[in-house]
Amino acid sequence: MISLLASLLGLLAHHTAAHGGAVNYTVDDIWYPGYDTYGPTSQATAPWLPQRPWISNNPIFETTNTSLSCNVPGTSIPAQSYIPILPGQSISAVYYSWVHTVGPMIVWLTPCGTSCSTLDPSTALWFKIAERGLLSGDILEGMWFQRDFVKWDGSPSLWTEKLPEGLKAGKYLVRHEIVSLHSANRPQFYAECANLEVGGTGDRVPGEEYLVGIPGVWSMDQPEINIDVYDPVVGNQTTYKIPGPPVWI
Template structure:
């Protein structure tokens, strides 16, 4: 499993080279684990210079435009989402940080998912048939209502020219193996017109854990989301939402290492 490893001090140079002008939206550009930086895909660079390269760890995404339908096959890993060449090595219990050079939207939930490739090479796995489980999520953090409150999506933005960083911990008890990681931002700032921004990479997870989520945590994309889910098709500016801070992040609960006892369903 070949990887391109670059010291973090070169990341500053990468920002200046690849950040480019802010046009709209944004996307996941790079990953860091500890002091090591891994280059991701850039829609602004010719695909021929990236796809098939030994350093590529991310499934390509052709543009910064969103996906609008929960039934879109590209909801799993974006378009075209073809397999990369390499894996990011990481130990269960370590942080992986997603790097965005800009992100413009302020409203909506963010989530991170994993999918085990089992005994297969992740390059041979159909992302639409893969079973994904959520390991992290964040939504509304504070505020008077859904429209005026501070969401994690806004809190992670930087407007000083530095990258937007999204750190997440791989569950320490997770059994080792080849996995795909999926970051998703769901923007709900336009009435009843959700915008999904998913990106995926391949991980080689090591460790001594044996845990794996029960069946009820496993989802497919498409399939994980109900098109009629009020958390997806929502008007945050409507009168009924003017005095509420209640928002249920779609996709079910987060699995953080529990296997036998479901901490979200104690006593049920």
Template sequence: MASQIILAALALLASSVAAHGGLANYTVGDTWYRGPDDPLEDQQGKPWMIQRIWASIDPIFSVNDTGLACNTPGTAPPSYIPVAAGDNITAVYWYWLHPYGPMSVWLADCGESCEDVDVNQLDFFKIWEAGLVEGNIVEGIWYQKQFQNWDGSPDLWPVTIPSTIKPGLYIIRHEILSIHIEDKPQFYPECAHLNITGTGTAVPSPEYFARFPGTYKEDGMSDS
């Protein structure tokens, strides 16, 4: 059933998403949640929108770019994806071209509303990451390569919401960092709004917080 829903979603989005790639939609269980449509101006304010709007799949090159948090323009959507702590949420990409570099997923507590926050001032914490699977940095296999499908099927990125997390309104941030060009890292961040339910009470300690921009440094070092 879930596969049928994903295929139906992709059929709706293929004409626009295939043109530029990127995070097309999300699924939780058998329910899919739409991401951006073209043209850009027709997306804003749509009641079904749960993803922060991105205008292009072009990478972000500067670690000081404000779009590093939730892409550009990063306009807030009006809706939220309901998901229970401990459940999976899957990010669906129509295709992904690059094979080298790490991938990570972050959450940030919005407080009373994710629509009104400044994403550059949010404290993100990492809930998932994957990098080099085997071999060395240059010739090895990265998870990013395993993420790719070349048979026309979507690239699926499932992540489990921590089972003990405090319920509330959160931003989920998916980041792909491509390093296939020497000394020119390419950042691809995407964000959506979540309404996490559950009975947990866990919150991360400040030592795990990261802000974008601010966490990555031009010398390649990270504070997180």
């Protein structure tokens, strides 16, 4: 694999205009490439690509959109490679030029069975392995993890989370999702998915209470999603509960 530093520096200039998205991944300082939205379309079926293609930097607005699971057209085009990882290890998703600051960030997993190539993520059952929300202050001006995530100097933002200890070995999709709430009553969803090959001898799996469909987990009936952060009654609040199931750890 290409060295982490060289890879990040090489991609930086290429992605500075991006609206936002996970452009590659790292596990133990080993770099794994993501789909290049400015690159050739042939990469979508390349044997080295672990990330499902996402051809648009634009957000998804509809909570019922089937592309909500793995972006456009990641629901229908699988990746061919897998990122090897063990339970308890951390994976970092690398972003460039992320500019939004309000809203939760969540990492999801779903098992693929024998192959992620045959999995339709819009009909799969997902579980949370991490979620990050409001860290301090109020909803409008406070310190969200998403605000802290932004790197205004142009350096890459790394979102690092750990896989659950004892996770059952097998093939999984990992889904990094950012929900931006800066537009009143018009949430923006950004998500990318990549293939994982989880090793080890673990046998733990989440119970049914942790499992949800995507789409299905979000609804405009949820006040945390259908939200106007500029309304003082809302914006001055100092707590924000991320909707959906609890995190499975």
